[in-house]
Amino acid sequence: MVNLHCRMTEEAREQKRINDEIERQLRTDKRNSNRELKLLVLGPGESGKSTFIKQMRIIHAKGFSPKETRGYIKLVYQNIFMAMQSMIKAMDKLDISYGHEDHIELAYLVMSIPYEKVETFEDPYVTAIKRLWGDAGIQKCYDRRSEYQLTDSTEYFLNDIARIENVFYLPTEQDILRVRVATVEILEYQFNLDGLMIRYGPKKDAIAARSFILEMFESVKIDEDEKIYSHFTCATNKENISFVFAAVKDTIVQMHLTDINLD
Ligand SMILES: Nc1nc2c(ncn2[C@@H]2O[C@H](COP(=O)(O)OP(=O)(O)OP(=O)(O)O)[C@@H](O)[C@H]2O)c(=O)[nH]1
Numbered sequence: 001m002v003n004l005h006c007r008m009t010e011e012a013r014e015q016k017r018i019n020d021e022i023e024r025q026l027r028t029d030k031r032n033s034n035r036e037l038k039l040l041v042l043g044p045g046e047s048g049k050s051t052f053i054k055q056m057r058i059i060h061a062k063g064f065s066p067k068e069t070r071g072y073i074k075l076v077y078q079n080i081f082m083a084m085q086s087m088i089k090a091m092d093k094l095d096i097s098y099g100h101e102d103h104i105e106l107a108y109l110v111m112s113i114p115y116e117k118v119e120t121f122e123d124p125y126v127t128a129i130k131r132l133w134g135d136a137g138i139q140k141c142y143d144r145r146s147e148y149q150l151t152d153s154t155e156y157f158l159n160d161i162a163r164i165e166n167v168f169y170l171p172t173e174q175d176i177l178r179v180r181v182a183t184v185e186i187l188e189y190q191f192n193l194d195g196l197m198i199r200y201g202p203k204k205d206a207i208a209a210r211s212f213i214l215e216m217f218e219s220v221k222i223d224e225d226e227k228i229y230s231h232f233t234c235a236t237n238k239e240n241i242s243f244v245f246a247a248v249k250d251t252i253v254q255m256h257l258t259d260i261n262l263d
């Protein structure tokens with residue numbers, strides 16, 4: 001009898017502990033949902049949306065793990081090939097001749113593999129890319145890059161091949177920010193000042209994307225008197241993004257304080 005009583009109290013205590021835990025979690029969730037701000041990052045291709053999210057990971061979360069960093073090696077190689085191939089194609093379109101006639105052969109060599117298939121960075125390709133980058137015709141073509149599509153980070157990577165071709169090459173934070181990979185899915189990230197995590201999986205098609213955006217943002221009321229604050233940013237510059245993000249955060253906090261008359 002005593003034993004059973006003991007067990008009952010133990011069970012009741014455990015039950016109470018679980019209840020308390022659930023209630024605490026509910027209170028935290030409620031508090032968090034009250035404080036949750038939704039941020040929709042929109043913009044044309046290559047306008048820096050993904051770069052901004054990378055900055056949030058670097059500044060407000062743990063950044064990139066060694067495994068993720070290694071995953072960027074191949075993408076850096078592919079970016080270099082992609083940039084050189086864009087310029088080679090533009091040479092034709094803009095009718096620019098190579099500084100050295102034998103560089104045409106090198107151009108064929110670089111064009112011979114689709115850039116998405118590139119996994120390694122070795123000769124004869126590395127030497128070919130270096131020589132082409134030094135070619136007067138390619139440089140002229142680079143100067144006329146506004147006349148065709150060329151990735152923003154071309155000069156950044158091509159001027160640094162000596163570092164990248166090293167067999168022990170590991171991308172730096174800036175390399176990761178400079179890598180161009182077109183996003184083909186809608187992703188939702190959740191972050192706070194000390195953590196960032198991916199909450200939802202990818203939404204693959206346009207209809208799913210549209211309903212996702214509606215679902216997330218339909219509750220956000222449109223206020224005709226809402227002020228618009230514009231900021232100039234450079235998404236690849238960590239100091240600039242930290243500064244602008246802190247300013248945006250201050251504005252939001254200030255607005256909330258005004259709302260509850262605490263300013
Ligand atoms: N110089 C410079 N480069 C930038 C800036 N923002 C982004 N880039 C570079 O531009 C390229 C494209 O940036 P992303 O962040 O991938 O662009 P996105 O808006 O996500 O593009 P999509 O996914 O195609 O819609 C990357 O190589 C970035 O490093 C910037 O402010 N300045």
Ligand SMILES: [Mg+2]
Nearest residue numbers: 049050182183
């Ligand atoms: Mg993107």
